Amino acid sequence: xxxxxxxxxxxxxxxxxxxxxxxxxxxxxxxxxxxxxxxxxxxxxxxxxxxxxxxxxxxxxxxxxxxxxxxxxxxxxxxxxxxxxxxxxxxxxxxxxxxxxxxxxxxxxxxxxxxxxxxxxxxxxxxxxxxxxxxxxxxxxxxxxxxxxxxxxxxxxxxxxxxxxxxxxxxxxxxxxxxxxxxxxxxxxxxxxxxxxxxxxxxxxxxxxxxxxxxxxxxxxxxxxxxxxxxxxxxxxxxxxxxxxxxxxxxxxxxxxxxxxxxxxxxxxxxxxxxxxxxxxxxxxxxxxxxxxxxxxxxxxxxxxxxxxx
Numbered sequence: 001x002x003x004x005x006x007x008x009x010x011x012x013x014x015x016x017x018x019x020x021x022x023x024x025x026x027x028x029x030x031x032x033x034x035x036x037x038x039x040x041x042x043x044x045x046x047x048x049x050x051x052x053x054x055x056x057x058x059x060x061x062x063x064x065x066x067x068x069x070x071x072x073x074x075x076x077x078x079x080x081x082x083x084x085x086x087x088x089x090x091x092x093x094x095x096x097x098x099x100x101x102x103x104x105x106x107x108x109x110x111x112x113x114x115x116x117x118x119x120x121x122x123x124x125x126x127x128x129x130x131x132x133x134x135x136x137x138x139x140x141x142x143x144x145x146x147x148x149x150x151x152x153x154x155x156x157x158x159x160x161x162x163x164x165x166x167x168x169x170x171x172x173x174x175x176x177x178x179x180x181x182x183x184x185x186x187x188x189x190x191x192x193x194x195x196x197x198x199x200x201x202x203x204x205x206x207x208x209x210x211x212x213x214x215x216x217x218x219x220x221x222x223x224x225x226x227x228x229x230x231x232x233x234x235x236x237x238x239x240x241x242x243x244x245x246x247x248x249x250x251x252x253x254x255x256x257x258x259x260x261x262x263x264x265x266x267x268x269x270x271x272x273x274x275x276x277x278x279x280x281x282x283x284x285x286x287x288x289x290x291x292x293x294x295x296x297x298x299x300x301x302x303x304x305x306x307x308x309x310x
C-alpha cells in the first residue's frame with residue numbers, strides 16, 4: 001500500500017501547538033523539533049513543558065535556570081511546575097479564599113495553598129492552561145509549542161471541564177453554612193463566579209486556539225491506546241488533527257531489523273486506514289540519540305517533509 005508522505009501541516013491560525021502521547025514515544029523530541037522549525041522560520045517561539053518530569057532542557061542541552069531560557073535566535077524554553085500553579089492560585093483567588101477558610105480552620109497560608117492545589121481535582125491543569133492562555137494572548141511569542149505529560153495530563157485536560165463544574169457546584173452551599181458575616185460571604189460568592197468565568201474561558205481557549213498533535217509508535221499497545229483517547233477527545237469537543245508515528249524503520253540491513261520492519265508495517269497500515277481523515281506523518285528511526293540543535297533540526301526536516309535538503 002502506497003502511503004502519503006506529506007509533512008506536518010499545523011494550523012496557521014492557531015498559535016499554540018500541543019504534543020501529546022504515552023511516555024517514551026518521542027513527543028518531547030517532536031515538540032522541540034517543531035519549536036526549532038518555527039524559530040528558524042523567523043517566528044519568535046516559546047517551547048514549554050508541563051510534564052512533572054520534563055526533559056526539554058536535556059534535549060536542547062540548556063543549562064540556564066532562567067524562565068524562560070533563551071535557546072537560540074527566536075527560540076525560548078520554559079518548564080512549568082507546581083510553583084507556577086501556586087503563583088496563579090495566589091494571584092487569582094488564593095488570599096481571598098484563605099481569608100474565609102482561615103476563619104474556621106487554623107492553617108498557615110503556604111500550607112493552605114499546598115492543601116487546596118492538591119485536593120481540588122483539575123486545579124493544577126486548569127491553572128496551567130490559564131498560564132499558557134495568558135502567555136499566548138500577551139503577544140510576546142508568535143508561536144507556543146506545548147509538550148504535555150505522558151497521555152495522563154491530556155486526559156486530565158479533557159476531564160477538566162466536568163471536574164471544575166463538580167468542585168464548584170457545592171461551593172455556594174458550603175459557604176452559606178459557614179458562620180460568616182454578610183460582608184465576608186458576599187466576596188467569596190463573587191470569587192466563585194470569577195472562577196467559573198475563568199474556567200469557561202480556559203476551556204474555550206483549549207477548544208479554539210490549540211492545535212493538537214498526537215505522537216505514537218508502530219507497536220501494539222501504543223496503537224491500541226489511541227482509539228480511546230480520540231473517542232474521549234471527540235466527546236469533549238477536542239479535535240486531534242495530526243498523528244505523528246515515530247521510530248519507523250525505513251531501512252533494514254539485518255534479519256532482526258527486517259522482522260521489526262515487517263511487524264511495524266502491519267500497524268502502520270492499520271493506523272493509516274483507521275485515521276485516514278487525519279494528517280499522518282511517519283518519522284524514521286534514527287541510529288543516534290536526539291540531543292542538541294543539530295539532531296533536532298534533522299527531526300524537524302523529516303517532520304515537515306523538507307528531507308530533500310538533507
